[in-house]
Amino acid sequence: MLKFIRKHATSFIIKALFAIIIIVFIFWGVGSFREKDKVVAEVGPxxxxxTEYIETYKRFLNMYKMIYKDNLDENLLNSLKIKEKVMDDLIDRYIILIIxxxxxIHVSEREMNEHITSMNAFKRNGKFDRKLYEEVLKRHNLDPKKFKEGERTSIITTKLINILIDNAVFLTEEDLWNTYKNERGQIDLFYTVIDPVDFTGKVxxxxKELEDIYEKDKAMLKGENTYKLKYIILDEKTKMKDDDVYLALIKTKDFEGFAKxxxxxxxxxxxxxxxxxxxxFNNxxxxxSLKGLKKxxxxxxxRLDNKSYIFKILDIEEGRPMDKSLAIKQIRERLIQKKAKEYAKSIADEKISKKEFNPAKNTGFIMRNAKAIPKIGQIPPEHLSLLSLSQxxxxxxxxxxxxxxxxxxSxxxxxxxxKKEWERDKELYKRIITSKKxxxxxxxxxxxxxxxxxxxxxWQDI
Structure with missing residues (x-):
């Protein structure tokens, strides 16, 4: 169950981001920023x-500080693209208003007053205190009218989100069970292998094809690059999460010192x-993974199975220009492999469409949420749904x-x-899946x- 919650942790982060939209409305309102400020974006009217952008940025930054703690440095900030995320959320905020x-969707004066008088921040001895209300607003340099506008907008936002979720998400008992089954169940698959190598003699x-490709690509036809690099292997014995190690290495920039x-x-x-x-590293x-990395x-x-590898490039020696005869030979081999691969795929497509294949081998039981199949390899992300096959x-x-x-x-x-675990976990799964969808x-x-x-x-004004 804990694995499932960890897997859907991003769902809770998204909720936190939506909460930021509402929080910013509460404390600042919409259109409450000084007219003399620079306009950094326009959304419809x-x-x-x-000022609005900077305040929202600060709140995002504080949230990421809570998540990443000491690992949050300039490099990580850039990779997280917080500036873009802040702008996206501000735009979302105004899109929600327009919708x-x-x-x-509106908020009546009565509803507004009931909302404000129910807020604990303005209560003394369990009751709404107008004097305290005025003191709190004054302390935060908030105009009562602007504050009400912000509160009104936050209520509209909440109403709209609830309407969208209520009308978009309907989960039957079968939906929930299938989700649970795909997280906790196991499947055994038949499989047939079609290897392009078997078709190289048929292409x-x-x-002319060879000459055309050579003339087009000759500037790029070089010998192999030569690498000098180091790497560390993380497994269950190291008791360190690979993401944490990566972030620490980016921060310290001391590969050897950190490893030691x-x-x-x-x-x-x-x-x-x-x-x-x-x-x-054929598996x-x-x-x-190393594409685009520089010295x-x-x-x-x-990642592979229970191990993770992190590489550091020490040096790269670029390959030298290739002799034409050797280049033509490589082009020929590459073309043969490409055409054999296309031919093999067409054979596979035809066998599937006609259901003419002999599933002589099987995978053995594997978890339905697995990312790899033993003795076969990693499942491409776009094909993970193959583990959802059924009778x-x-x-x-x-x-x-x-x-x-x-x-x-198949x-x-x-x-x-x-089934006992299912009955125990059902309600929690329902909340998580409903929220995620x-x-x-x-x-x-x-x-x-x-x-x-x-x-x-x-962007130039930010």
Missing amino acids: HKIYY GKKMG SISE KNGLNIVELNGIKESEFIKR LNIKE GEISLPV KDPIYKKPVEVEGKFYIF YKDEKLPD GEEFIKSFLDEMKKKEKIKIN
Whole structure:
């Protein structure tokens, strides 16, 4: 259960961000910023002022400080793109106002007064105290009229969000059970492998194709790059989270010092060719992970099963221009591999559409929320839904490419979660899933509404 909550932690962060929208309304209101401030953005008829942007930025910053604590430095701030997030949320705020007005959502004076008099900040001995109310507003330099505007807007925002969630999210008992099953259940899959290598002799390449590609790409045709790098391996024994280690390395910029301090072994590779490097780590998507890294830079954690790898580039020696005959040879090999791959995929597509495949092998039972299949490899993120196959829907409709081979998956068997655990966890799952789906809908809805409003951002004034 704790794993499920951790997995959906971003859902709670999103809620915190929505809370920021409401908090800013409460303390500042809409349009309550000084007219002499710079206008940093316009959303329909509304203007966003510099003061409003800065105050919202401070609140976001404080929230991220609570999340990342001492790890929050300039590099992490830049990677989090807080400036853009703040602007997006400010725009969302005014989009919500525009939608609320169009939908006729309003707050009566009676509702407004009841709301303010019920706020604990203005109560003394359990009752609303007007003198305390005036003192609190004065202490925060808030005009009573502006404060009411802000409160009114926060109520409209809450009403609109609740209306959207209530009308967008309807979960049946079956929906909840399927979600739980996909988190806690296990599945055994049949699979068929179609390897492009088996089709390399069935494709043809013309000399014209080779010459055309050579002329187009000859400036980029070079020998392999040679790398000098170091890396550390994190596993269950290190008892350190790879994300925390990565953030610490970005902050300290001392790869060796950090490793020594925390008892981590450093492996150094000197003068290793790119192909050899990829071959050595053939189970990792290493080429993509190191793509674009420059001398002195550190990679994001590269995960496989229970291990994580973090690399540091010490030096890169660029490959030299390639001899034409060698270049043509490589182009030919590349084209053969490409066409064989296309041919293999077409064969896989045809077998799936006609249901003409022989599932002689099976995966054995694996968790339905797994990210990899033993002896096969990592499941591409866009194909994780293959683990949701069932007796009613037994064949995955697309071939799945893993490490250059195509796999056709179909349902064999499953193990359902324990029913007693399900009854115990059901209500918590319902709250989490309802919240998550509601937030996904709201984000999608706001993104669509943004396209219909004129939005102008003056980044140069921020």
